[in-house]
Amino acid sequence: MIQVVVADDEALVRGGIRMILEAQGDLVVVAEAADGEEAVRVVVEHQPAVVLMDVRMPVLDGLEATRRIARSSSATRVLMLTTFDRDAHVYDALRAGAGGFLLKSVPPEHLAHAVRVVAAGESLLDPAITRRLVERFVARPSPEVAGREVLAQISEREAEVLRLVARGMSNLEIARDLFLSEGTVKTHVNHLLRKLGLRDRVQAVVLAYESGLVEPGGGTD
Numbered sequence: 001m002i003q004v005v006v007a008d009d010e011a012l013v014r015g016g017i018r019m020i021l022e023a024q025g026d027l028v029v030v031a032e033a034a035d036g037e038e039a040v041r042v043v044v045e046h047q048p049a050v051v052l053m054d055v056r057m058p059v060l061d062g063l064e065a066t067r068r069i070a071r072s073s074s075a076t077r078v079l080m081l082t083t084f085d086r087d088a089h090v091y092d093a094l095r096a097g098a099g100g101f102l103l104k105s106v107p108p109e110h111l112a113h114a115v116r117v118v119a120a121g122e123s124l125l126d127p128a129i130t131r132r133l134v135e136r137f138v139a140r141p142s143p144e145v146a147g148r149e150v151l152a153q154i155s156e157r158e159a160e161v162l163r164l165v166a167r168g169m170s171n172l173e174i175a176r177d178l179f180l181s182e183g184t185v186k187t188h189v190n191h192l193l194r195k196l197g198l199r200d201r202v203q204a205v206v207l208a209y210e211s212g213l214v215e216p217g218g219g220t221d
Helices: 010-021 035-048 062-071 090-096 108-119 126-135 145-151 156-166 171-178 182-196 201-211
Strands: 002-005 027-033 050-054 077-082 099-103
Touching: 002 035, 002 108, 010 027, 010 050, 010 108, 010 201, 027 035, 027 108, 035 050, 035 077, 050 062, 050 108, 062 077, 062 090, 090 201, 099 108, 156 171, 156 182, 156 201, 171 182, 182 201
Parallel strands: 002 027, 002 050, 050 077, 077 099
Antiparallel strands: none
16 A cells, blocks of 8 residues: 655645545555645654645745655655646756656546656656756756766666656657667666666756756757
8 A cells, every 4th residue: 555645735635635546545645734844744754655745835835845855864755746837946846856746737547646656766747847847958058067977977878768768758668769678778777877876767857958968949969
């Protein structure tokens, strides 16, 4: 059973998410939180696999709550939820340690799937959120030299996989694109994450754009 905490300042939203998740059979909501401070407290108390975190909450917003959870060395993964597909805080949330980012408008079955994906240690970005992340780098004058130096540690094949990860492709989609098995792609992803000292795919996407490996609006180099 995958244990989940739901953090949102609207009781109706929390109740709706609880109903959606607990209807699945393999998901259970162990606690709810109405603000970021309470979210941090219940995560420490219950140690759930996933916390669904609203970005904008009183007392302590979802971004700072996510940072505190990440700093606490908790095994809990954070899946950010927002109604704003152009939210200026998307990039900050990913850097804060969020393992995924979804719009509240996603179909119920997609929300349940997202929880399972993040609980399994993968990362997940809504396509609209990926576009926002890409646009975040459009105005950058040049790639960060440090990022280029870090990428020198990975092989050409791993760099190719990283480019596709940065485009929001799943392991299965990458496997089809490169004519590899899904298991081989997963191995490449794990290797590059370890070599680059990255926590998950979200951090890999950020690095790919910061280093210039992937250019906004231009696909890959």
